[in-house]
C-alpha cells in the first residue's frame with residue numbers, strides 16, 4: 001500500500017492524525033467518530049501556531065477558481081483520509097460543490113457565509129445559510145450537508161480546515177448549476193501536490 005503523506009510534517013499534525021485515526025477505528029459509525037473527534041478538531045482550530053503562512057496563501061491558478069487555494073497537509077496512502085486548508089480571498093466564492101465523504105470542516109481565519117443545498121425535483125434547493133467565524137465548525141455526513149458553497153465575507157482572506165474521509169482534492173466529485181441543478185464532473189486538485197502521481201502510487205501499490 002502507498003505510504004501516508006505528511007506534506008506538513010509536524011508533531012501537531014502527526015499527533016492530530018494519530019488521534020483521529022484511532023478514533024475512527026474505534027467508532028461504530030461516522031456520526032460517532034465525528035462526535036468523538038470534535039474536541040480534538042476544536043483544539044486544532046484554536047491553536048494559532050500550527051499552520052505555516054505558506055498554507056494560508058491564495059492560489060491564482062486554482063481548480064476552484066477565484067484564486068482559491070486548496071493546500072494538502074496530510075493524506076492517507078489508501079486515500080481514506082485527508083487534511084487540507086482551503087484559502088478563499090475576500091469576496092471570492094467556491095462553485096457549489098459536493099465532497100462525497102464524511103468529516104469535519106471548520107474556520108481558522110476570517111469569516112465566511114456558507115450556503116447549503118439539497119437536491120429537489122426542480123434542481124437544487126437552498127436549505128440553510130450559516131455564518132462562520134474562527135473556531136466555528138460543522139460535521140458533514142453525506143448526503144446531509146454535502147452540497148454547499150462558501151464565500152469569504154471578511155476583508156481578510158479566509159482559511160478553513162477540512163478533515164474528510166477521502167482524498168478530496170483528487171477524487172472526481174461534482175460542481176452544480178444552482179438554477180438547473182445540473183451536476184458536472186469536478187476535480188479541484190491541490191495547489192501543492194499532483195493528483196495523477198497519487199493515483200498511480202495507489203494503483204501500483206508502491207510505497208515511498
Ligand SMILES: [Fe+2]
Pocket residue numbers: 097098099148
Ligand atoms: Fe466544500
